[in-house]
Amino acid sequence: xxxxxxxxxxxxxxxxxxxxxxxxxxxxxxxxxxxxxxxxxxxxxxxxxxxxxxxxxxxxxxxxxxxxxxxxxxxxxxxxxxxxxxxxxxxxxxxxxxxxxxx
Amino acid sequence: xxxxxxxxxxxxxxxxxxxxxxxxxxxxxxxxxxxxxxxxxxxxxxxxxxxxxxxxxxxxxxxxxxxxxxxxxxxxxxxxxxxxxxxxxxxxxxxxxxxxxxxxxxxxxxxxxxxxxxxxxxxxxxxxxxxxxxxxxxxxxxxxxxxxxxxxxxxxxxxxxxxxxxx
Numbered sequence: 001x002x003x004x005x006x007x008x009x010x011x012x013x014x015x016x017x018x019x020x021x022x023x024x025x026x027x028x029x030x031x032x033x034x035x036x037x038x039x040x041x042x043x044x045x046x047x048x049x050x051x052x053x054x055x056x057x058x059x060x061x062x063x064x065x066x067x068x069x070x071x072x073x074x075x076x077x078x079x080x081x082x083x084x085x086x087x088x089x090x091x092x093x094x095x096x097x098x099x100x101x102x103x
Numbered sequence: 104x105x106x107x108x109x110x111x112x113x114x115x116x117x118x119x120x121x122x123x124x125x126x127x128x129x130x131x132x133x134x135x136x137x138x139x140x141x142x143x144x145x146x147x148x149x150x151x152x153x154x155x156x157x158x159x160x161x162x163x164x165x166x167x168x169x170x171x172x173x174x175x176x177x178x179x180x181x182x183x184x185x186x187x188x189x190x191x192x193x194x195x196x197x198x199x200x201x202x203x204x205x206x207x208x209x210x211x212x213x214x215x216x217x218x219x220x221x222x223x224x225x226x227x228x229x230x231x232x233x234x235x236x237x238x239x240x241x242x243x244x245x246x247x248x249x250x251x252x253x254x255x256x257x258x259x260x261x262x263x264x265x266x267x268x269x270x
Contacts, residue, residue: 063208064139064218075221084141086222102136103209 007032018091018098022056025095034093037082041093045081047072049094056096062087063101114143116260118269122151124166124197128204129270130155131215138222145259146219147251149229153236156228156244161212165197216246227251227259 004013007028012020017033019025030049034041041049051072055062064087068075082089087099115137119130130146137144154160168174168187174196176182186192201211210218216226226246233243233250240250251259260267 061208064135064222065208065210065214068218068221075218079222085139087139101208102132103139103207 014098016092016098019095022053022095022097025053029095030093033095037089037093039082039089039093044073044077045093048078048081048090052090052094052096056094061101062091062096062099063103065103110264112137112142112264112266114145114260114262114265116145116147116256116265116267118147118149118256118267119152119155120150120269122154122160122164124164124200126270127152127155127164127212128209128215130268131212131219132209133268133270134224135215135219135222138219138224143262143265144219144222144224146224146226147229147256147259148227148247149232153228153232153238155212156216156226156247157238157242158244159242161216161244164212165193166200168193168196213244213246216244220246225259227256229253229256 002013002015003010004017007026009024009026009029011024011029014020017036027046030046031041034045039045048067051067051070052062055066060066064075064078067073067078067087073081078086078090082093091097091099115133117130117134119127121127130152134144134146148156154164166174168182169184171187172181174182174187209215220226225248228243228247228250230250230252
């Protein structure tokens, strides 16, 4: 397990930079991870991140389809918000584990 | 899983030439998986695979219960040949498969194509199959952005770190 200082906080991260413990997450951490991914977070981004974190807490496996049906955003917008791999990037920024779904 | 490849696949062109439920889904999963990962994806439907982009047929694809030796009953036994031949059996088995896929968030064909195109994937139909089956443009789903010859398909598939996948 690797340690990394993000936004002044020491957090445990995986080799690919996903947080090991989603409870260590805060909004400043999200902003800094997003910056590394080349994304400037807006309110809309945070709405999506909140949805992802809630679903993760419920123990649901996340898929693009679920995000599309969330009512928070649609699939087209989701791709625009997190270009180049929306589910992976948003999960990373939301501080939850790398998604394991094939869809 | 460790990955030591510096080289990543940047683009995939998936050819779907069969109209069985499982063959079409293989193509859709591969294309969607590419789009999800930020790769460019082109889907090319030809011959019986055209059913996946024919409006009236796309959500009614079936899996073969005759001539499919890997098909099992829910208890794990091989489906007997005579059972697969019973009228309605193929329909029932196909519905069951669709239900199980839906539980895993694998959508129906039209919704799957919505997802792929929403992510920037492109869908094409084959000119030769289109002519052969005497189809009209309005028969095809709106996801289809163009009807291509094989030469045009290769042009679409070209690029650095690009792969062509035939299912």
